[in-house]
Amino acid sequence: MFAEPPLQRPHAALVDLAHSGASSFLAVDERQPVHLRVLDPRGAPYAEVHASGDRPVYMALVGQPFFLVQRHGQEAVLVPRSGGAYALSSLDFAPSPMARGDERARGPFARLFARPLAQGFVDGFLSTSALPSPSGGALFSPAWSSQGSPPSRVPVGVVGGVVLGGAAVAGAGAVGALVGNQLAFGHLQATFSQTGQIDAAQSLVVEGWRNAATALTVGAVGLGLAGGGLVLWSFSLPDGEVALP
Secondary structure, three states: OOOOOOOOOOOOOOOOHHHOOOOEEEEEOOOOOEEEEEEOOOOOEEEEEEEOOOOOEEEEOOOOOOEEEEEOOEEEEEOOOOOEEEEHHHOOOEEOOOOOOOHHHOOOHHHHOOOOEOHHHHHHHHHOOOOOOOOOOOOOOOOEOOOOOOOOEEEHHHHHHHHHHHHHHHHHHHHHHHHHHHHHHHHHHHHHHHHOOOOHHHHHHHHHHHHHHHHHHHHHHHHHHHHHHHHHHHOOOHHHEEEOO
16 A cells, blocks of 8 residues: 655644544653553554654544553553543553453554654654655643643652752861861860860850761761662662652
């Protein structure tokens, strides 16, 4: 089968999601390649996508009360109860209890989704074809559903860096307190040498500087351990972030 777009509008979309009448969408918001299969309530294939993660992908959800989203041997049930986009990261995935869908129905299309489709592939295709460059415009981006917004993400590495910065500030404060303690103690010794008596007020100053140095040292060590642990943890997380429930 051979298909060719009309020369007048070679980049016209086959389906314009903004005017398709669909009110619910699955937003593939992963920042890494992800291969999804979506089935209808009967287990029949509804849609398939292998996104590269370089930009969000939106899939219209129409005609069914719920959908089964399959990803890497896991699956989640998506019930679009309200209009808007349902983030893939908001779904609860669990290991698939059984094989679903008919692999024979995919046929030669299985190879089509063997690799993620990225913008670079489109750019490379356009560079080797006679098609003109597509005109720029606003990308389709529906509002989040009240039940499908993505979870908040905490940049663990950034938080760890901030905590390490706090440890450095506390450490500098501890050094300053130690210098203040030494100066105050030297002044106390000089006063004692002149008068033969210990200045009570100056003794309190010395004690205050010592307590401050101790507290700041303990704080610097604690913050340093916590910040270092967060930074090391971020290396084992995708994108160095953790999702909040």
